Amino acid sequence: MRQFLLGVVLILVGLVSGCDQFKEFSINEGLLNEYLLKRVHYQKQISLPGAAKANITLGDLTSQVGRKDPEKIELSSQAQIQLITLLGNVQADMKLTIRAKPIFDAEKGAIFIKGLEIVDYQTTPEKVAAPIKVLIPYLNTSLSEFFDTHPVYVLNPEKSKTEAAASKLAKGLAVKPGKLVIDLADK
Structure with a gap:
């Protein structure tokens, strides 16, 4: 009889803990990075005062969620820059890190980032550091405008039943170290 009761208790505990998966949907950094690599492509020409232009392409965006700032995500990229000035053209590489707050748009089933700021950058060769x-500031504005219309992740109801539920039942977004969590139920 004790074994039977113990078995029933274990089954009930399993069922109750299994229901937690229907309360939230998590997007880990790997899933986010995969989406960024396939779907988010930034290429822009920015005009600078004084008759200079910069062609900028961001490559291979990667994310860190809630690690350095518990409410924000960081995106890193290796950017290619072509500066076009009256003195000639210069090619440069820039390691760029931006930080922003993720916001869930339930109507679009998408996560956007707001309040974007460039928190670090390093240029190669160093001789182009002054023009960069x-x-x-112009790049920061341009990236803010870009990410206002380009989400960092869009829920795909065809991908899984959980994503389908998240796209219909989403109640909010929380940032936890290493993942974005979409709440599916009011807390």
Whole structure:
């Protein structure tokens, strides 16, 4: 009889803990990075005062969720920049890190980032650091505008039943170290 009761208790505990999966949907950094790599492509020409232009392409965006700031995500990229000035053209590489707050748009089933700021950048070769420094505020504005219309993740109801449920039942978004959590039930 004790074994039977113990078995029933274990089954009930399993059922109750299994219901937690229907309360939230998590998007880990791997899933987010896969989406960014396939779907988010930034390429822009930015005009600078004084007759200079910069062609910028971001490559291979990667994310860190809630690690350095518990409410934000960081995106890193290796950018290619072509500066076009009156003195000639210069090619440069820039390691770029941006930080922003993820916001869930339930109507679109998408996660956007807001309040974007460039938190770090390093240029190669170093001789282009001065012109790149002038470019940073313009790049920050351009990236903010880009991510206002380009989500960092869109729920795909055809991918899994859980994503289908998340796209219909989403109640909010929480940032936890290593993942974004979409709440499916009011807490």
